[in-house]
Amino acid sequence: MNYQTDFDSILRWIGSLCRSYEVIAPKKETNGDIFYSVIESSDEVCLDFSGTPINTPKDFIYENYKTLLRWDLAGDKAVIEAPEEEPKKRIIFLRNCDIKAIRLLDGWFEKDIADEDYKKLRENLILVTIGCHTIGPFCFCSTFGVDPIEKENYTLQLIKTETGYILQAKDPGLTLPQRLEAVSYRPKELKTEILDLGCSNNIADFEQNAQIYDEITKRCQLCDGCTFLCPTCTCYDIADHGDETKGERVRLWDSCLFSSFTKMAKGYDPEPTFAHAWSRRLSCKLVMSDRSCIGCGRCDMTCPAGIGMKSILMLTQHKERK
Numbered sequence: 363m364n365y366q367t368d369f370d371s372i373l374r375w376i377g378s379l380c381r382s383y384e385v386i387a388p389k390k391e392t393n394g395d396i397f398y399s400v401i402e403s404s405d406e407v408c409l410d411f412s413g414t415p416i417n418t419p420k421d422f423i424y425e426n427y428k429t430l431l432r433w434d435l436a437g438d439k440a441v442i443e444a445p446e447e448e449p450k451k452r453i454i455f456l457r458n459c460d461i462k463a464i465r466l467l468d469g470w471f472e473k474d475i476a477d478e479d480y481k482k483l484r485e486n487l488i489l490v491t492i493g494c495h496t497i498g499p500f501c502f503c504s505t506f507g508v509d510p511i512e513k514e515n516y517t518l519q520l521i522k523t524e525t526g527y528i529l530q531a532k533d534p535g536l537t538l539p540q541r542l543e544a545v546s547y548r549p550k551e552l553k554t555e556i557l558d559l560g561c562s563n564n565i566a567d568f569e570q571n572a573q574i575y576d577e578i579t580k581r582c583q584l585c586d587g588c589t590f591l592c593p594t595c596t597c598y599d600i601a602d603h604g605d606e607t608k609g610e611r612v613r614l615w616d617s618c619l620f621s622s623f624t625k626m627a628k629g630y631d632p633e634p635t636f637a638h639a640w641s642r643r644l645s646c647k648l649v650m651s652d653r654s655c656i657g658c659g660r661c662d663m664t665c666p667a668g669i670g671m672k673s674i675l676m677l678t679q680h681k682e683r684k
């Protein structure tokens with residue numbers, strides 16, 4: 363069903379949701395940056411912005427620096443325990459590209475041997491799409507088949523219009539806002555720039571793309587902003603902190619660009635150069651069958667060297683057309 367309502371009614375609804383759920387929504391910081399944050403009241407929510415928040419939903423379902431187990435062998439009784447928390451019921455208001463990112467994470471963390479923590483967090487998380495009404499400067503999600511306003515695959519979607527909001531609901535399992543008026547509604551066609559993915563088919567081959575790899579490896583500062591802010595980067599490392607008496611084992615986000623990423627015992631590295639690392643990253647994001655870029659543009663937004671995924675795709679297009 364499609365409903366029309368006004369902004370006040372949406373805010374009152376979000377306020378009432380805060381009483382029963384942990385609500386995660388875009389929030390404007392004092393410097394104007396937008397972050398997905400846990401909000402306490404509807405005053406904190408910002409629904410009117412272009413592009414994506416700076417951080418990603420993975421912060422809330424696949425956290426960095428997660429304690430897997432603790433040990434304390436100092437007392438009479440040795441304690442080795444895995445911390446267990448009952449997941450809260452949560453709702454997240456997020457962009458459609460980030461929903462595609464979550465679906466990719468679901469595929470990776472829930473297939474084969476499921477990550478039980480992830481599974482529990484997801485089972486308790488309701489997704490509400492915030493349809494885009496304008497396109498952000500870095501967005502290119504339509505390249506990967508994402509619609510800035512979801513056409514079908516939503517449970518609840520909010521779309522800002524000239525006069526208020528459209529709320530689209532399909533059996534959401536949530537109380538809806540008051541003051542809804544049923545309307546017929548067809549979302550406007552909104553697309554981001556669509557880049558030619560075909561031009562990057564052989565991008566993993568760094569010998570054939572020597573010029574592009576020269577450019578990338580010369581520019582990249584290895585700051586790792588692109589992988590940590592990518593909603594679909596999931597590589598992690600496990601480290602023990604403390605000593606044999608007391609400490610904890612943690613899971614930390616890792617990056618495929620780090621020089622130690624593929625290093626094995628005795629120092630052997632099957633992918634010894636920076637170009638190898640970049641070739642793997644580009645293959646994972648742009649070429650593999652479950653290619654993991656969703657075109658959110660965060661890597662371009664953060665990269666100090668101007669080589670986010672959109673810029674790299676533009677380089678490949680330019681090379682093909684020369």
Ligand code: SF4
Pocket residue numbers: 581582583584585586587588589619661664665666667668669670
């Ligand atoms: S953000 Fe840019 S400079 Fe930093 S690691 Fe990624 S590509 Fe390299």
Ligand code: SF4
Pocket residue numbers: 588591592593594595647654655656657658659660661662670671672
């Ligand atoms: S590679 Fe860049 S554009 Fe693609 S999903 Fe990751 S952060 Fe977004």
